[in-house]
Amino acid sequence: MPQLAVNVDHVATLRQARMGIEPEPVTAAYLAEMAGATGIIVHLREDRRHIQDRDVELIRKTCNTRLHLEMAATEEMQGIALGIDPEFVCLVPEKREELTTEGGLNCVGNEQRLKDFLAPLHAKGIRSSLFIDADPKQIEAARAIGTEYIEIHTGHYADAKEFNARNEELSKIIEGIRLAQGIGLKVNLGHGLNYRNILAFKDVPGIMEYSIGHSIMAKAIYVGLDRAVRDMAELVRSFAD
């Protein structure tokens, strides 16, 4: 059954807007788990624009499911991951000027560097995922790196306004899922998914987990976090195994 991992970065975004103490991402993570999330995701960015180091430390202590630490492949983040010991790390590209993660990680040509980067994390039992576009070359490179999981970037599909462009992006993702599964990678999906556009994946088998933040937090403003997470969890669990 596909699982739902909830990204709580946007709770921290709201708190950082006033540099105060609320809303509290640690509480949001706890409520998300109570509502059926099977994982909690935090992206500790280099510029600390939303999630702070103390959030990661506290969520590590209070998380009852699985903590996914999203991060750039930098020495600083490697040290933090080794100290925090999350169940998963997901490597993402990071640019200071971007609003959110804008594209997948470039694995092609970086195989050895990323393999070396992940080695101490794998040695500690931390599992890895690489956030990549549904590009066959990137998928093959991810396998060469030796990651167990990839997370296919669904942002281009989610952002496409025009029907044909959207379908084209969707086809690329579905082909990418098949290719990755065929070469033994486990596949997660994430970025820009909401209660409607996620339905395109309902009959696609073998997706391990959906990584979702913004749409859940947006709905939570109207109906509360419990209901927003429950609705999404129910949806993904109704999808093909």
Ligand code: PXP
């Ligand atoms: N997966 C990755 C790798 C991301 O960087 C993000 C955004 O932080 C997400 C999933 C979640 O995207 P969204 O907030 O659009 O659901």
